[in-house]
Amino acid sequence: MTTVFKLDDADIISQGAEAKVYHVQLHPSPSPRICIKHRFQKTYRHPTLDAQLSRSRLQAESRVLVRCLRAGVNVPVVRLVDLDGGLLGTEWIDGMSVRRILGGGDEGVLEDDDDDDVAEEDADEHLQKFAVTKDELMRLIGHEIGKLHLADIIHGDLTTSNMMLRTRMADAPAQLVLIDFGLAFNSTLVEDKAVDLYVLERAFASTHPDSEPLYATVLDEYARVLGKAWDPVKRRLDDVRLRGRKRSMVG
Amino acid sequence: MLSSYNYPAFNSLAHVALFDNVTNAKELRSRLISAATMSGPDGELEREAVNFAFVDASLVVSEMHLQTALLFALLADARTSLRTKTVHSEILWALNPTNNISEAIRRFGVSDSTTRLLVVRVCTPPTSTSPENIETALRTGVAGDAVPLSCLSSFTDWSKLTKYYKLPAGVPHERLIQIVESTVGAKSAA
Known part of the structure; x- marks a missing residue:
């Protein structure tokens, strides 16, 4: 799906097999920069299956984060969930x-x-x-x-x-x-x-x-x-x- | 009076103003309702005059809370997947943890008893309306004192928020703010 945000020129922090992590100024400064985890498209999987998997994993991850916060566990605050774009935006932990x-x-x-x-x-x-x-x-x-x-x-x-x-x-x-x-x-x-x-x-x-x-x-x-x-x-x-x-x- | 957030990724500019001691919340609400049904050029003018998201400021815990809801609405608008009719009502819907639109507007929108008002205007593209026009519309439309956005955190009504967001008891506000912001941030996965 379309990615609205231009991540190419953002600071890439790390890359794994599942996703890339960026440090992005999502909200205009002086709002703090945000950590974005982009589950990129896997070309080795069928596109339909890939979209479905990315979507459900992203959904699961963001729900768990909110549950953790409610349970008093220290985790980053969720800032953005974009299921179509495969993006999870969270607080940047300094x-x-x-x-x-x-x-x-x-x-x-x-x-x-x-x-x-x-x-x-x-x-x-x-x-x-x-x-x-x-x-x-x-x-x-x-x-x-x-x-x-x-x-x-x-x-x-x-x-x-x-x-x-x-x-x-x-x-x-x-x-x-x-x-x-x-x-x-x-x-x-x-x-x-x-x-x-x-x-x-x-x-x-x-x-x-x-x-x-x-x-x-x-x-x-x-x-x-x-x-x-x-x-x-x-x-x-x-x-x-x-x-x-x-x-x-x-x- | 206006604070502006620029979102170049969405080709949008959002103007925000905060009011205290608002006395005409009741009229504002009825104007909003009647503007929606007015026809002809008068209707267009009236709709333009109240083309804002009027948010109950006592239910917004931080600037980040508002920005998170704003971003949600901008993203939905950019993908033409708005769940409500306008980007402004989408902000109210994003703030409410449930999927009920009328409940969201009743809870987070302007009500007859509202005295503290957070007003948001999204301009796509950024030049569609000048900030001067917006300020004029707000000056004539809202009877209240414009205060800096930094006052937002002192306006918070925690008892209402606890009810709406089902917040746990005996937890410091700092943590509650995190929960509230995350609930809005994870809205599309809820």
Whole structure:
């Protein structure tokens, strides 16, 4: 379908297999710029199927974001949903991904000219800039995921790249924002919550080898938020660790 | 008096004005209704004089809230997929979380008891009407004090908003603003 907005000359932030992300001045300045996720047309799919899939995924993603906000989970505010154009406009989160803060670099992010970071990133320096300790950061992560799961929302792609630490304003408390709900869905099942946690555990282990023990802190805070709902998730998480993300369909 | 938002992507310019202590809300409302049915050149003139979106300012939490609804209406207009008759009524419809058009106009439009009014005029193309003409129309049409848009957040009627947007209790306003803005932003997926 037609794209009303000219995204070609906008700042492209990152490109994945499903979508491109831009930083766009959608409303006239001084309104802040907005983050636009464009689910571009996939030429490898039949056009009708492609339009249908993009549409329903976009719809699902924007609904989950509103549900998250209502449940008190920190996510970007929705500014625009254009089902025909495949656009999702959200608030631009000023900050840094947890992956980068922990020294894992940024995945799939196209380098900015004015970005002067070198290949070797220093985790301690980043943490200092945001005035949080590693332990506090892990607790923030556990806290947001706990709230998310209490609302029966499963993120579906929990990685440290999909978490942003917002730049702090003066004395405001540190705020962790979950982003990219493209694979999110609603579920009350313990299994889905355990798998969600397991995916993050693996992401931690593969991108931040030295911070693996820190994941225990994430779970500790998660358990505190969930209260008595934690026990079944804990038991299931142990099962998932043994068998992996996919459940065996045999028998 | 007028604040203007330029949307080059839509070849449109939106003019916005905020009024406090409005005393003629009742007349405004009846003028709007009668203008719609008047015929002949008089009707054209009258329709032009009230060709605005009159929004109850106590139900708009922030400038971004209005801009989100405005963008929704502009996009629907550009795609010729307006759900209501004009781009102005589409703004009111975008602000209301349900799909009921008359409910949207009753809740978010001008009512007999409205005292704080947010007035929007969308010009497509931008040069279709001069800002001077719009200011004159507003000066003669709205009996109230023009105030800067920055006053908007102090006008908010949270009890009404809580009812309309089904907002959770015991949550700070900062968060409620996010929920309200997102509800409008995600309207086309609701």
